[in-house]
Amino acid sequence: MRGPGAPGALPLAALLVTVCLWASSFAVMKVAIGTFGAGFVVWSRMAVAVAVLLPAAPRILARAAYAPGDWKWLGLMALLQPCLYFLLEANALRYTTSSQAGMIAALLPLMVCAGAGALLGERVAGRTWAGCAVSALGVAWLTWLSAPSQAAANPVLGNTLEVAAMASSAGFMLLVRRLAARYDADFLTLVQFGAGALFFLPGALDPAPWRALASPWAAAALLYLGFFVTLGAFGLWNWASRRVPASQSSALVNLMPVIAVGLGLGFLDERLSALQGVACAVVVAGVLLGQWRPRPRAGGPEKPAPQGVSSPVRP
Numbered sequence: 001m002r003g004p005g006a007p008g009a010l011p012l013a014a015l016l017v018t019v020c021l022w023a024s025s026f027a028v029m030k031v032a033i034g035t036f037g038a039g040f041v042v043w044s045r046m047a048v049a050v051a052v053l054l055p056a057a058p059r060i061l062a063r064a065a066y067a068p069g070d071w072k073w074l075g076l077m078a079l080l081q082p083c084l085y086f087l088l089e090a091n092a093l094r095y096t097t098s099s100q101a102g103m104i105a106a107l108l109p110l111m112v113c114a115g116a117g118a119l120l121g122e123r124v125a126g127r128t129w130a131g132c133a134v135s136a137l138g139v140a141w142l143t144w145l146s147a148p149s150q151a152a153a154n155p156v157l158g159n160t161l162e163v164a165a166m167a168s169s170a171g172f173m174l175l176v177r178r179l180a181a182r183y184d185a186d187f188l189t190l191v192q193f194g195a196g197a198l199f200f201l202p203g204a205l206d207p208a209p210w211r212a213l214a215s216p217w218a219a220a221a222l223l224y225l226g227f228f229v230t231l232g233a234f235g236l237w238n239w240a241s242r243r244v245p246a247s248q249s250s251a252l253v254n255l256m257p258v259i260a261v262g263l264g265l266g267f268l269d270e271r272l273s274a275l276q277g278v279a280c281a282v283v284v285a286g287v288l289l290g291q292w293r294p295r296p297r298a299g300g301p302e303k304p305a306p307q308g309v310s311s312p313v314r315p
Contacts, residue, residue, distance in 0.1 A: 014240035016255075021233040023259035025225060026098035026105075027268055029090065032221045035212050038090035039203025041222065046082060046196035047204070048226025053190050064187040073179055077188070078195035081172035086196065088165035096158025097151045097270045100142060102260020103280050104162040107135050110290045111170035119174060131290020138282030139163065145276050151268065189234065257284065 032041045053060070092101055110132045116122040139159065146155035179188060203209075213219045261280065264270040272280065 011240040011243040014236045018233045018236045018240070019256050020259060021229050021236075023102060023256045024263055025229045026093065026102045026260045027263045028221050028225055028229070030093045030098045030268065032218070032225065033090060033093055035215075035218050036209040036222070037203070037206070038094060039200060040206065040209035041203075041225070042082075042086040042090050043197065043200035043203040044222045045086070045226045045230050046193050046200055048223065049189075049193040049230045050197050052227065052231055053186075053193065056186070057190060060186045060190050064183055067182060070179070070182070073175065074188075074191055075195075077172060077175050077179060078192050078199075080168050080175065082192055082196035083199045084168040085165050085172065086200070088161045088168060092158045092161035092165060094158065095152065095154040096146070096162065097155070097264055098268060099261040099264030099270045099272060100146065100152070100155065100159055101162045102264065103142065103257045103283055104139055104159060105166060105260070106257040106283055106287045107132075107139065107163070108166045108169055110135060110287060111166055112173050113290065115170050115174050120177075128290045131286045131288070133286070134289060135283050135286030138279050138284075138286055141282065142276055142279035145273065145279060151270050193230075 029041065036044075089101070110128065113128050114132050117128075143156055143159040146152060146159070148154060152158060176188065213222075257280070261272070265272070
């Protein structure tokens with residue numbers, strides 16, 4: 001029997017499905033980029049999302065209460081994500097493995113916490129800064145141990161681009177906290193994907209990737225990334241995160257790098273050495289340290305988790 005206010009099984013299942021979808025995107029993106037090229041893959045994700053949202057666009061736009069001057073904040077939001085984020089990540093997956101990229105993505109919740117402390121003046125616990133330092137050390141060690149291979153042509157460059165992608169996503173999440181006070185999620189999502197479809201439009205002008213759509217598996221990969229990972233996971237997260245405490249949703253997000261590594265090893269024949277496995281463990285340990293919250297004393301007030309901890313890794 002659940003306690004008062006405890007979440008049901010359905011919201012927790014929705015969060016778990018969301019995390020699995022985000023984790024799978026690294027392996028599917030790497031395969032799709034090898035077939036279509038980075039520009040076409042990212043544009044198709046944006047185009048599929050816009051196509052799904054288009055019928056509701058007039059209602060979404062009519063409901064938005066635009067404030068003068070917000071164009072620059074909305075533009076910066078779209079520039080950070082999806083434009084810079086997907087540009088950096090798509091190219092990162094050209095040079096590193098999906099396993100390593102998925103592990104680096106574990107830094108995002110800590111980046112959001114650190115950014116909230118540095119830029120928004122929010123109180124950030126010392127263990128959060130320590131967790132950032134430990135995770136960054138693990139990423140640096142993982143990158144230093146990585147040698148060029150068929151699956152990772154330039155892991156140093158690829159991992160650096162993935163870290164930059166996470167920093168761009170963290171900036172986006174902090175900015176959305178400002179915009180969400182005036183605009184609903186549907187409007188912000190429409191602005192994001194509309195701007196992204198225009199930004200990545202040059203990737204759709206090359207006729208070669210269109211010929212590859214003749215392969216049913218290749219077309220299915222693009223549909224999966226655009227509909228399930230981009231729109232489906234976002235919707236599931238928004239629905240479930242309102243019904244699950246931040247501490248539980250944050251813990252589930254921490255499963256994402258583990259699932260991403262497992263998919264890369266199992267389906268793409270990627271390999272991690274024993275020392276790289278230790279480096280991955282250091283990254284996870286840093287994330288857990290940064291997000292650990294001590295139990296409140298008996299009868300004392302429970303301290304809320306800092307904002308940004310439970311932010312989705314792949315909006």
